[in-house]
Amino acid sequence: MIAFFAAVLPVTLGASLTTSDVWIIAVIAVLLLLLSFLAMAETALNRISITKAQSLAGEGKRGATVLLELVREPERFLNPVILAVNIAQVVQAVLTGVVANQLFGATGVVIGTILNVGLFFVMTEALPKTWAVLYPERGALLSARPVSWLVRFWPLRILSKMFIGITNWIIPGKGLAQGPFVNEAELLHIVHAAANDEVIEHDERELIESVIEFGDTIVREVMVPRADMVTVDATASVNDALSAVIEEGFSRVPVIGHGIDDIVGLVYLKDLVRAFRRGQTDEAVSRLARRMHFVPETKKVVDMLREMQAGKFHMALAVDEYGGTAGLVTLEDLLEELVGDINDEFDLDDPDVVSLGGGAMRVHGRMSIDELSDVLDTEFPADDWDTVGGLIFNMLGHVPTIGEEADVLGYRFRVDRMQGRRIMRVRIAPAPPEESADDVGSGANVSSVNIGTSGVGSGGERRA
Template sequence: MTGQLIVGAVLLVVVAWLAACAEAGLARTTRFRAEEALRSGRRGAAKLMAVAEDPTRYLNVALLVRVASEVAAGAVVTYACVRAFDTTWEALVIAIGVMVLVSYVAVGVSPRTIGAQHPLSTATVAAHVLLPLARVMGPVPQLLILLGNALTPGKGFRKGPFASEAELRALVDLAEKESLIEDEERRMVHSVFELGDTLVREVMVPRTDLVTIERFKTIRQALTLALRSGYSRIPVTGESEDDIVGIVYLKDLARKTHISRDAEAELVSTAMRPAAFVPDTKNAGDLLREMQRERNHVAVVVDEYGGTAGIVTIEDILEEIVGEITDEYDQELPPVEELGEGRYRVTARLDIGDLGELYGLQLDDEDVETVGGLLAKRLGRVPIAGATARMPLPEEGPRPDLAGLRLTAESAAGRRNKIVTVLVEPVAAEEEAVQAEQPAE
């Protein structure tokens, strides 16, 4: 009887081993690989393609088979040990030791190594078994997932947590380390994931940076502004700069003046197009899909009070994935210019977190997000060229040699004389101590 139990336990472990192989192979087999195998005429590629169409479902089936086999093997081994030994505690200790060793080596390490080394072959073989098995099990795996979500605090995963974004990110990092993809490609894939968590207000052009034209201006004035600024789409304002009533396109202006020179004297409102409005809390990824579907390249962003917060274009969203896109009209300043001795010239729109990275610090502020905003907060007013403020740092921080950072507003530009660049200088702890010891005049 004991021999039969051992044989049964071994068979169950073999089934768990095969299910673990299937899990590892399917996790590393993409739909693209399945399509390549189908085009090359690989045997079993049709079934592999069917599994690749819904990988989560078949991963759940393989997981259920593995867990059930492991649990059953553990129960059989425990029963065999209880029959073979006189004392119960001795039987339990031996059963636990045997199953931990078997589960770790035979089900944990070995099959996953094989599945990772030969994912396509493993997934193809697994597809022959998982397809009919999934039909037999029906909705059982999904029902168990729903039960697990019901017992889990918070919101669960509808299809199960077995193929998460974190795992996909880890696979991308692993592919880059093994030189299967370039570092820029890895960054781009991570940016695609991050786009799903990005709000429109994080990528928009703020209202203070907009080039606008009043609706009572003429088409000739609008055409001149477009040619001088280099922008092909310009917001049209009504009663105030906060009231955007439409968008005028350079090609529409050129078309009207090309058809009739007299059109130059017409109002710009006759050539503008309706503006699309989106809330600043909208997801950037969702907005990109909407703009593609509606063939709209620019939208006006409104804040929670209904005021104009800025505008966002398809280019702004795409730059979150591929990086900065510049053309012959863009005059982009470098975000960071190193000046030596720990001094940097940065743009006023540089993120505070990026500034902290320059000095090995973690900077954060609940009220502002940019260096220009931080300078204005420390000053308590709108900064002008030459204005200086100091940002203190905690003494027990990662840089005890630094007492703070000195921020100096430099160049100003635009109709509002807005600060463009800020000079950042470290304030050494020794310098701070010397200044504190000097008597006040």
């Protein structure tokens, strides 16, 4: 820019370059290159995460080790780099004004300032930062060593610490937060965006979401409820127990004493077969029972999974706060929370959701509220219940009868099938907008429930 002025305007303005002017122009050019490099370095380094730096270091990339040291403590390089940028900007602007004034006077200073702003924006802001955004890894690896040398320059390091100390004195506080800088909701949004942009597959998105939600799920949400548990009596013979286990298709079942709340152990199919082959068909099952593991129903499933891995067992009994049997949880139940239902060739096809057309569907009463919320894209409440059946029980306030209905958040829930006092099947359809509980005759048996959304549980109950 200054060279352009010196070549074009000296005749008009009667100016000529001196040796000192040439040196000043050279220093300005060097400062512009330095500013361009620092802008690229600052942008590239800030776009590299610790995980990415560790990956680059693991691949043996040149400069990756130094890069990892920098990104682990970003304040070590960020403050000195910002201070170096400020110093270079001020010096470059002053020198530009000085040489422009010497060559062309006041008019040259005005023109030089205008051109300097444009040149500064393009050469030291837009161009290097755009390149760093496009190629963050190359930029970070290229700038890691020079920035590390800059950080070690003790006058710059001392000055940056001094100025930061003055800043902290002016604006007192606890300093920068150490994280986490992304919460769970933001992370899920990032995963959704990545799937929509085809960065990851939708199956991968579902798996990532399952892993994130896995940490918030408790045993009560995935266990087989006590009403669905298959058990054998401790006094039953090996022959009778073997027949029951084969009929149900399980490899292990709990053994009960005086009732469902008196679990005395766990019997394995292989132990029953072994006893049968030895001719011990009339022996009591209690003699073959192994130790049963007991866990609270509020235990986190991630802890439950670790405990099963460490203890090398596949089944545990969930107990409630009173010590009674709440349900049964298996390793398969935990894994299904991550990868979805695991069915073998002998499992009966009994889907939780059956489409009926017209926006209606029939769901299982023990379908989890979390799954229903995902299917209908509506946040249904999950205060003191985990399943669709529990939602209807709490909304109606009594044991329903077949055909009884309740409106919840714009959907009409109708009980289609009962088994004793248990809700087995529920039909869900959009509630007619023109109808309300006051408009419907007594024969319709509709309860209109006005509720707000709340936290939604995750997981579901499955057979052992």
